[in-house]
Amino acid sequence: MELIIRNIRKEFDRFAALHDVSLDIRSGELIALLGPSGSGKTTLLRLIAGLDFPTAGAILFGDQDASEKTVQERNVGFVFQHYALFRHMTVAENIGFGLKVRPRGLRPSPEQIRRRASELLELVQLPGLEKRYPSQLSGGQRQRVALARALAIEPKVLLLDEPFGALDAQVRRDLRRWLREIHEATGHTTVFVTHDQEEALELADRVVVMSQGRIEQVGTADDVYDKPRSPFVYGFIGDSSRLPVRIENGELWLHDRSIGISDIRAPNGSGTLFFRPQDVELVDGCSGCIAGTVVSSRRVEAMRRVELAIGGQHSLVEIELPIDHPAASRTRVAFRPRSWKLFPESTAPQAERVIESA
Amino acid sequence: MAKIRFREASIIPGFRLTFGFTIFYLSIIVIIPIIGIYIHTFQLDWDAFVRIVTGPRFLAALQLSFGASALAAMFNVVIGVLIAWVLTRYSFPGRRVLDAVVDLPFALPTAVAGISLTAIYAPSGVIGQFFAPLGIRIAYTPIGIWIALVFIGLPFVVRTVQPVLQDFDREVEEASATLGASRLTTIVQVLLPNLVPAILTGFALAFSRAVGEYGSVIFIAGNLPRQTEILPLLIVFRLEEFNYPAAAAIAAVMMTVSFIILLVINLIQAWSRRRFGHV
Numbered sequence: 001m002e003l004i005i006r007n008i009r010k011e012f013d014r015f016a017a018l019h020d021v022s023l024d025i026r027s028g029e030l031i032a033l034l035g036p037s038g039s040g041k042t043t044l045l046r047l048i049a050g051l052d053f054p055t056a057g058a059i060l061f062g063d064q065d066a067s068e069k070t071v072q073e074r075n076v077g078f079v080f081q082h083y084a085l086f087r088h089m090t091v092a093e094n095i096g097f098g099l100k101v102r103p104r105g106l107r108p109s110p111e112q113i114r115r116r117a118s119e120l121l122e123l124v125q126l127p128g129l130e131k132r133y134p135s136q137l138s139g140g141q142r143q144r145v146a147l148a149r150a151l152a153i154e155p156k157v158l159l160l161d162e163p164f165g166a167l168d169a170q171v172r173r174d175l176r177r178w179l180r181e182i183h184e185a186t187g188h189t190t191v192f193v194t195h196d197q198e199e200a201l202e203l204a205d206r207v208v209v210m211s212q213g214r215i216e217q218v219g220t221a222d223d224v225y226d227k228p229r230s231p232f233v234y235g236f237i238g239d240s241s242r243l244p245v246r247i248e249n250g251e252l253w254l255h256d257r258s259i260g261i262s263d264i265r266a267p268n269g270s271g272t273l274f275f276r277p278q279d280v281e282l283v284d285g286c287s288g289c290i291a292g293t294v295v296s297s298r299r300v301e302a303m304r305r306v307e308l309a310i311g312g313q314h315s316l317v318e319i320e321l322p323i324d325h326p327a328a329s330r331t332r333v334a335f336r337p338r339s340w341k342l343f344p345e346s347t348a349p350q351a352e353r354v355i356e357s358a
Numbered sequence: 359m360a361k362i363r364f365r366e367a368s369i370i371p372g373f374r375l376t377f378g379f380t381i382f383y384l385s386i387i388v389i390i391p392i393i394g395i396y397i398h399t400f401q402l403d404w405d406a407f408v409r410i411v412t413g414p415r416f417l418a419a420l421q422l423s424f425g426a427s428a429l430a431a432m433f434n435v436v437i438g439v440l441i442a443w444v445l446t447r448y449s450f451p452g453r454r455v456l457d458a459v460v461d462l463p464f465a466l467p468t469a470v471a472g473i474s475l476t477a478i479y480a481p482s483g484v485i486g487q488f489f490a491p492l493g494i495r496i497a498y499t500p501i502g503i504w505i506a507l508v509f510i511g512l513p514f515v516v517r518t519v520q521p522v523l524q525d526f527d528r529e530v531e532e533a534s535a536t537l538g539a540s541r542l543t544t545i546v547q548v549l550l551p552n553l554v555p556a557i558l559t560g561f562a563l564a565f566s567r568a569v570g571e572y573g574s575v576i577f578i579a580g581n582l583p584r585q586t587e588i589l590p591l592l593i594v595f596r597l598e599e600f601n602y603p604a605a606a607a608i609a610a611v612m613m614t615v616s617f618i619i620l621l622v623i624n625l626i627q628a629w630s631r632r633r634f635g636h637v
Binding site: 049050051071072074075076077078080082084085086087088097098101102146149150152153 | 527529530532533534535536537538539540543547548551552
């Protein structure tokens, strides 16, 4: 089922949670809504489900306008962060609930419902747990049951709100792989909300990066990591360091010295230079580079991360060095980013004003 | 002597002290007075005891007391859940005032409540006058008793159900809706089963309070033997006759019946807690 979100606006008591959001989701796609808390990602998911109604705009399921339909009529599978299982029902009753409450003519027989519940338990790799109660299951098992319950109604779209947020890291990784497999097996159009970029980048076909009620960028994991379209996306996805710079005739200046980076397309004025800490080269002697004093250095997995104070402006940036690199013990380090991105100071982050390194 | 072992619930000290105090306190406040009642009853010989507890006046009062209390507690369950729902789910001007009003039956002296209710529901009263032409008498009938018992029992159900409803996870109701369940189905099949333990507690409290209620009922009941005479009143009559063993016998029967009913309710609760657990 194709999903079209058209100019959605949502206000809560005059506070706008979403400003004019539009998004096209292709049939069978696995989409991640990624953003910090308060970015509107859960609000958008709830609007798609019909748990809330938009202030303005429309939501289309295929060519049908779903905006006016109630949550019951929309036939969506929704998985909540805290499972929201019915604790007075067994696992099988939980999964069969959506079928049992159908109107008489459309309701499968109790025998069919039981069989469907067992099939779904098989799919979510929990065979034989039909008679257990939710309180007898672990967190990961509960979330699997919640997913089976959502899949039982053969939903048009599957919506997951921070589905792995309450689970520990190891279970999260397992369930992530497993959700991908289920998605490939069932082919449902799936939208999930997460604040965990690793989860979004690893799992989703496309990632929707949101901030303050707006969509910042929509793209594949490669797109949002390698070609961030706004300072927010650059800062939010992956590690990044930023430096305030001055642009004069295409040359980038830091305080009173040129840093050896130039772009003739950049307008004069100030801007912000972004680069990845792991994507720098160290240079000796500084003519056209960024030099700073080592403030701290710490071990991050296979690398050593060094924090530098740059110039007299007290800007702090981070760069990553190999563990055995002698520079880590020096007091002063000079480097040049291998790839970088310049966002000139402007009122709105516009794509054409973004300047990329070659 | 065999050593009785208690399973200590926690390594934090204090179990012996708190457990000892609990037993001591319950003994002097509850258990010893109750044992006294049974001891008094044994001053009667078996025939006298049987004569008292099979007398038509006693049986009528027994039926009235427990019947009216059960009906009042059931009614309070329905109305109490409704009031708890309104107080937790909606916000409207005056909600806090209404919330406080619920507790008034606790605060009011029961005799005052009884007299007020009698004045209102008597054939000439504010509400009673509308029923009198229809041939329905409220005050001085079992209906009046039932109304007094509803009045004094209401806060119990509201106050036990309210916090459970307040804490109920809204996402569970939303999950039910996304699965296609109508609002009514969600309330009946998802919400209400979770309220059952709290409702049972509220019912048990309202019921036991009603069985023991005296002050408000005697004013509105009319106290006609075998018609509107409740058991506590029968006990007072026996006391006024200085017939303490007979009073104790009636009390002992009342207490035994109440205890069995409360025990059954507790067992149902324990079962439901074991079954549903805490998610």
